[in-house]
Amino acid sequence: KNILVIPGDGIGPEVTTWGKAVLEKIAEKFGHEFTYGEALMGHAGIEATGNPLPDETLAKAKASDAILFGAIGHIKYDNDPSAKVRPEQGLLKIRKELGLYANLRPIMLFDELLDASSLKPEVLRGTDILFFRELTGDVYFGEKKRSEDRNTASDLMIYHRYEVERIARKAYEAARVRSKRLCSVDKANVLEASRLWREVVQELAPQYPDVETEHMFIDNAAMQLVKNPKKFDVVLTANLFGDILTDEASQIAGSMGMLASASVGDGTGFFEPIHGSAHDIAGQDKANPLASILSVALMLEISFGLKEEAKQVTAAIDKVLKDGYRTGDIADANTDKTKILGTKAMG
C-alpha cells in the first residue's frame, strides 16, 4: 500500500510524524509493506508554490492508496478577509477532486477521559456517535459573489438530490450494523436545501425498514448534543451543519485532540484529525498526536480492511491512557503531573 502523507500547516507536521510512525510499527509487526510519499498543501503549499493545492500534490493523491493529512490554516489569512488565495482552498479542492463526499467522524469515548470533559460523566457515559457529514456540497461549494462596490457578499447553499442520496445511503448502511438508529439533521422549517434533504431521506427510509429514522432541526440538535449525547447514534447531516456539530461533539471526547475523521467517496480515502492547525502551540511539542494516530486506525480499517491492526492501535491508546499518560489538552485535576507528556513522548 502506498500512503501519501500531507503534513499541512501548524501542528500538522508534528502530529502526522507520529501517525506515520504508528503505520511503520504496524507494518513491521504484521508484515505489511507500506510505502510513503509526502506532499504540500495549505499555507505550506502557498509558501512553496503559490498554490494551496499544488498540482503535484493532487497527482500524488490520486495515485496513492490512502492519504494521511495533518491540519490546515494560518492566522495570517484568518485576519485578512480580502485575501484571494487561502490555505483552506487546498483542503476544499482536494475533497472535491477526490470525490470525498462522506466525512465520517466517530465520537469515541475513552473511559479514562470521562473526567476531562466539561460535561458531567453521567451525561457522557455510554455515548457512541458516528457522524456522516456531507463534504463536497452545500454553501461550501456553491457560487460565491461579492458586489463590485464590495458591500454585498453571498454564498449559495445548494444541494442536488444525488448528493443527499449517496451520503444518506452510507449512513443508513452504517446504522444497520450499529444500533439501527439514524438521526438526520437539517433546518427544513426555513431552508429549501434542507427540505430537499429531508425529502430524500424520507424517500430512502422505507428501504431500510430495520433502521429507525428521526429528523431533527440543527438548532435542536446542537442543544440535545450537550443535554443528552447518548440519545444519538448515527447522525447524518450537511456540510456546514456537520462542521459545527462535530466540533461541538468533540467536547464529549474530552478534547478535539482525540478525534479522527475519515473522508471517503469515489476514490482514495483521506484521513485526518478534526482539530485545526493550532498555530499558537505549533513547534512546541505540546500537540496531542492521538487524533492523528486514531486517523491511522481509521485508515487501516476503512481503506485497507485491516480490522485487527486497527484494533491494536486503539488498544494501545487505551493502555497509554489507563497507565495515566496525558497530553496537556486531556489532563485533568487528578492527573499525575509527571505523566503529562509532550507530542513526542506521547507518540
Add this chain to the structure above:
Amino acid sequence: KNILVIPGDGIGPEVTTWGKAVLEKIAEKFGHEFTYGEALMGHAGIEATGNPLPDETLAKAKASDAILFGAIGHIKYDNDPSAKVRPEQGLLKIRKELGLYANLRPIMLFDELLDASSLKPEVLRGTDILFFRELTGDVYFGEKKRSEDRNTASDLMIYHRYEVERIARKAYEAARVRSKRLCSVDKANVLEASRLWREVVQELAPQYPDVETEHMFIDNAAMQLVKNPKKFDVVLTANLFGDILTDEASQIAGSMGMLASASVGDGTGFFEPIHGSAHDIAGQDKANPLASILSVALMLEISFGLKEEAKQVTAAIDKVLKDGYRTGDIADANTDKTKILGTKAMG
C-alpha cells in the same frame, strides 16, 4: 402602554398567559396602565385565516408599543417538506416587516439551577453571555429556489454591509457597558458572506477602542461554548449561526425553558422565549412559563425603560427557585418531589 400578545402555537398560549399575568401584576404594583391586544400567528394563523401572519396581526403589531410572543411551529409541517404555507413563515415575516434586525439572547444563570445542567457546575459558574444574533438577513431571507425537476434546491446566504454594521454597533454598545469584550463569530475561512461580516467588524473595532474584539470561527465557537462558556461575554453573530449557538447555549442555563429573547430594531420590540412550540407537552400543564416571564422582564427594561420593574420580576423568579420550586425541565435528582410544579402553579 399597549401590549400585543401573540400566543402562537403549541405551548405558546400556556406560557404567554403567565407572561401577561406578570405584566398585570407589575402594572398594579407600580401604578402603570397597560392595555392588551391579542392576535394570531403561525399554525394558529393558518387554521383561522390560511395565513401564518394575518394582515390584522401585522397591523396590530405595528400599532402596539411592545409584543409578547409565545412559540411557533407544528409537527404536521415539519414532516411535510413540500408544504407551501408553513407556520414559521409568519415569524420570519413579522421579523422582517417590523425591522427586528437585532435578536438579544442573554444567557442568564440562576445559581439554584447550576446542577440542572449537563455541564459541570465549576465549568458554568460565573457564565454571563449576551448574544446579538442578526435576525433579518442571511440564508433565512436570501432567495430560495427549487429546480423544475425538483432535484436541486438552494438558499442564498447573503449579507449587505449596512446589515452587519447596524447589529455590530448594537453589540459594541452593549459590550461597552458590560465587560468590554466582544466575540464576533463567522466562517470567514470558507464563506464570502462571513468575510464581509469580518471586514465590517474589523472596520468598526477602532471606533470602540475600549472594547476588546475577538473573531472566532463558528465551529470553534460551538466547541468553546461547551468547553469554557465563561470565556464569552458579548457574542455577535449572523442569523443562522446565532440560531444554532443560542440553542446550544441554552444548556448553560439548565433548560431552554429558562431563556428569553428580545428582538429590536426600527420599531416595536418583540419579546419571546427561545424555546419552540413543544407540541408533545402542549396543553398538559407541563411547560415552563419562566422564559415567557423573563421575556416580560426584557420588555419592561428594553421597550419601556422600567428597570426596577424588570429587576423585581427577575428577583421573584430567583426567590421561587431558591424556595426549591421547579418545573419538570429544570428539576434535578435533588429536587423535592412535592415542589415540582406545573405551568399554572409556577406561573
